[in-house]
Amino acid sequence: MRKLIASEFQRIWMNKKTIILLMLVIIDAIYGCIWKQQIKGSYDEFTYNVILNSLNFSPFAFCEGSSILFYIVLPIVAIDSINSEKMIGAFRMYMIRPYKKYQYILSKWIALGLTTFILMVIVFIISIIFGCTFMPKVSTVKFYNIDYDFRTVGALLYITKFFLMQFFVAMFIVSMSTVIAVIIPNSVISILAVISLIIGLGGFTSYFKFLVRNCKYAFYTLGNAEPISQHFIVAGGIIGFLLIGRVLWSKKDYFN
Numbered sequence: 009m010r011k012l013i014a015s016e017f018q019r020i021w022m023n024k025k026t027i028i029l030l031m032l033v034i035i036d037a038i039y040g041c042i043w044k045q046q047i048k049g050s051y052d053e054f055t056y057n058v059i060l061n062s063l064n065f066s067p068f069a070f071c072e073g074s075s076i077l078f079y080i081v082l083p084i085v086a087i088d089s090i091n092s093e094k095m096i097g098a099f100r101m102y103m104i105r106p107y108k109k110y111q112y113i114l115s116k117w118i119a120l121g122l123t124t125f126i127l128m129v130i131v132f133i134i135s136i137i138f139g140c141t142f143m144p145k146v147s148t149v150k151f152y153n154i155d156y157d158f159r160t161v162g163a164l165l166y167i168t169k170f171f172l173m174q175f176f177v178a179m180f181i182v183s184m185s186t187v188i189a190v191i192i193p194n195s196v197i198s199i200l201a202v203i204s205l206i207i208g209l210g211g212f213t214s215y216f217k218f219l220v221r222n223c224k225y226a227f228y229t230l231g232n233a234e235p236i237s238q239h240f241i242v243a244g245g246i247i248g249f250l251l252i253g254r255v256l257w258s259k260k261d262y263f264n
Contacts, residue, residue, distance in 0.1 A: 009111055016119035020089055029081045030127070037131040040073020041065075041138040051152040051231075052224040063149040063163040065139030067170045070131055071223035074174070077127060078222065082178060083185045083202040085123060089116050090189035091198070113257040117186065117250060124178050132171055153231030166230065173226035176242050177218055181206065183249035190256045215241055 020026055048057040049068035060068060090113075148157040151166055158166055185202045192198045210219030218225035218238060228234035 009115065012111060012115040013118050016089070016115045017122060019092070020085065020119055020123050023088065023092070025088060026085060026123075029084060030130075033077050033081055033127055033131060034134065036076045037069075037073040037134040038138075040071075041069045041135055041142075044069045044072045045138075045142060051227040053221060056152060058150075060139075060143060061146040061149060062139050062143045063146055063158065063160065064151065065143045066132060066135040066167050067223065067226070069135035069138065070170075070174065073131060073135070074222065077131060078178060078181055079203060079206055081127065082124060082181050083199050084195075086120050086182045086185035087189040087195050087198045087202070089120055090186050091193055091195055109258050110254055113186075113254055117183070117253075120182050120186070121179060124182055125175065128171065128175060128178060132167070136167070151230065152227045153233050169230055170226045173229055174222060176246070177222045177225065180242055180245050180249075181219070183246050183253065187249050187253045187256065190253055216245075218242060 044060065044065070049060050049064065049071075050057050053071075058064065148159055149163055150157055151163075181202070184205065185198070188198050188201050188205070189195075192201060206219050209216035210221070215238075218241075225234060225238065229239070
């Protein structure tokens, strides 16, 4: 199983498309930092504006530079991982290896999770370096709905928790993308379907608003202002999509 995961991870990163998307993520992250440097930050994209500094800049810059990562790059990488062998006609050779069918989809999920984590870490590192280099230096900072001041270590811990909340939202999108990819073998149509789902669910329902207001979800969660039901939806969505994906994958005939 370990070799299967390593093989899938290598396949993702040997794909020229992934490298191009990585460059796009880096450029977008740098642009987001430059753009955010010019304006104030907002905890909910509408109100609660705050002055940005070296300690609180990273989460707000991530919010500015995460749209392409979440809504374009991750769906493309996930869908390409699921459908690549089918599209190039190599699935027969792929499936004769001595593994059970569900292990293939499991290895893809793990490899996609690692890839998602790496891409998000890159964006956060860029935002942290930019904030420490170009933003006003402070020794303490406040965050949304928390009464006490954070020093450097506390602020970094807060940012780490913020990062984890964003990672859960990203994995919701990835798991949803894998299900769409199994159902719809055409990559272009699959990507358009995922984007449409994100816009439809996040923009027109209150249950999935974290899909389009991912930063508000993280800030409000860390400030104990987000209803617990929202966390159940995120966790349940990830688990549910993974289970559905496994069932569909196991029943689908990839040899014809």
